[in-house]
Amino acid sequence: MTTFLLPTDPIVSINAYLANGIAGAGIRRAHELGPNGTIDLVARSGLRGRGGGGFPTGQKWAGVAAQVGGRRYLVCNGAEGEPGTFKDRALLRANPYQLVEGVAIAAFAIGAAEAFICLKASFRREIEAVTRAVQEFQTAGLCGDCKVTIVAGPDEYLFGEEKAILEVIEGNEPLPRWLPPYLHGLFATAPQLGWQSHDTETGSRGGGGSNPTLVNNVETLATVAHILARGAEWFRSMGTVESPGTIVATVVGDVVAPDVGEVEMGTSLRDVIDAVGSGLVAGRSVKAVFSGVANAVVTAADLDVPVSYEGFQAIGSGMGSAGFIVYDDTTCMVDAAYRFSRFLSVESCGQCPPCKLGSSAITEHLERIETGIGDMGDLDAITGWLGHVTDGSRCYLAIEERIVVSSILRAFPEEFAEHIELGRCPRSRRLPIPKLIDLADGRAVYDESFWRKQPDWTYAPDVGADDGMEHRS
Structure with a gap:
């Protein structure tokens, strides 16, 4: 199995990162190609966004680069709040330097004045790793002229929504805006809406304009560093025609050993469950699989579906961010x-x-x-x-x-x-929501405090009551 995003041993210094000969080559290649050439290479690679939507990355970059009005910004979305997903944190623990290089490449390509890497404040281990990597990249002069800021945000699910994440960067609650970031970006004034609207907005940070902003996921930007270093053809040699490359999948729920693993696009869901999660306990069978809480259920009849965007679309579901929640035949x-x-x-x-x-x-x-x-x-x-x-x-x-x-x-x-x-209910078992706090050594740790969270986002007092859930690792 081809893997390049998850090294066997964590990379904890820029010297270790640059020692393999590939690292650092991506940003050098970007400067050789120039912004337009860099965007073209990413487009030719066929990379699609790994945050859940699967939108073509090169097309997204080109759209932001073509926008006029104010300054451009780059946002790396590392909020990772989808239940069943841990892949971004696994990537940051294994090698935060590839992300920072990807950020530098993307910022150069779209002409961003500033980049923001957004993580939940509760991701303390990951914040420490990324902070160190950014500082070492800046000291080495590899970030170019782009300023990189790390933002620690709230635990709310909507922090990961691309319009809400801009609000958090600006110091507000994670409440989604109306317009997408490429039309109403960071530090722009409220957009003109309705019959009195006009084309001009006044920016509040560094000049006037709508400040078009690119929002990309951690895995997307980490993958970019490798594509620039190794080429579009190399990336397309893996995966499928419509979904090239690899994807970092999380497998949790009723499996022997919940884990994160990098798999080639086009691998069957059945094989991903076996390879990443070590399959089900003997005597049990798969009843349902969910890709987070955002997509239609995959039943046992469709376990041979290819893990690809087109594969999941063909069965009426979506791959999302490849965070697979597996439920066996004891599930209600x-x-x-x-x-x-x-x-x-x-x-x-x-x-x-x-x-x-x-x-x-x-x-x-x-x-x-x-x-x-x-x-x-x-x-x-x-x-x-x-x-x-x-x-x-x-x-x-x-x-x-x-x-x-x-x-x-x-x-x-x-x-x-x-x-x-x-x-x-004829089944006595109760399910936890697999909102992951940690995932290591075959054991998933879920956020059990979520059951005290109320609709106004406050938490009810912990009175030690049994929620009736069965907690499995």
């Missing part, structure tokens, strides 16, 4: 739907009432069914809200709610009917 899918819906309803910011009210109502009706007091009226209410929860939404969270809950209802209707008929 009504409970899974309730837990996922509750996560999203709590993390909804409330700026769009249909999202907050709808996801909360869906969660309440799912809880009624799961606890045995629900009836067909609850299913009807859920179906009704799923048709309106996305009304007027300014980010993807409400769409996630609709997609994931709808997919479970379609795939496992008999379990909902069973709960209503029996008046109870």
